[in-house]
Amino acid sequence: MICVNAVTETTISGCFGEGALADGVPLRTASGEFYNGGFAEKLPFTGFYDLVMKLDAVFDYFSFPQRGTQLRTVGKPGPAARFAQMKEDVLPRLAQQWNERVMQNGWGRCATFSVHVYARQNSSWQGRVRWLEGKREESFRSVLELTCFLESVLDIEERSLRIEETGRHGGTEE
Numbered sequence: 001m002i003c004v005n006a007v008t009e010t011t012i013s014g015c016f017g018e019g020a021l022a023d024g025v026p027l028r029t030a031s032g033e034f035y036n037g038g039f040a041e042k043l044p045f046t047g048f049y050d051l052v053m054k055l056d057a058v059f060d061y062f063s064f065p066q067r068g069t070q071l072r073t074v075g076k077p078g079p080a081a082r083f084a085q086m087k088e089d090v091l092p093r094l095a096q097q098w099n100e101r102v103m104q105n106g107w108g109r110c111a112t113f114s115v116h117v118y119a120r121q122n123s124s125w126q127g128r129v130r131w132l133e134g135k136r137e138e139s140f141r142s143v144l145e146l147t148c149f150l151e152s153v154l155d156i157e158e159r160s161l162r163i164e165e166t167g168r169h170g171g172t173e174e
Helices: 048-062 079-090 100-105 143-166
Strands: 002-015 022-034 043-046 111-119 126-131 136-140
Touching (some): 022 143, 043 048, 048 143
Antiparallel strands (some): 002 022, 022 043
């Protein structure tokens, strides 16, 4: 279960080349927490990269679904070393079994998803994701497809919140 509690927007500005105009690129970051029935705590995440890395560590902890390929690195410590360190930091404190107290706070403030990963093949994930508030379910063949689904739902939720706040479509005043 993935609960998205906040979506923050920032603009990254940069100047490219001498005399070039500064461009502003909007960046959205989702944050929240996720649950797994084998643990007694919720795990926080900030951004989809953090979510994917932590979920991958949980899958490795349970050895299900088993990884189709192994992380590797050449030379200095890279993603594999950071991943191993994250597993050491996050997973040992989650030794207790799941209990109902964990779910007492309910669903995410922005959106809630139930994600079932059936396989980790071709260096990605395959499974089904269900948006609980919108009662919509889709299959995904990669982490990218899963992330695109999560982003599209967050866009829908953001638009509906703007409509509720302003009382009209579009969310802007004239």
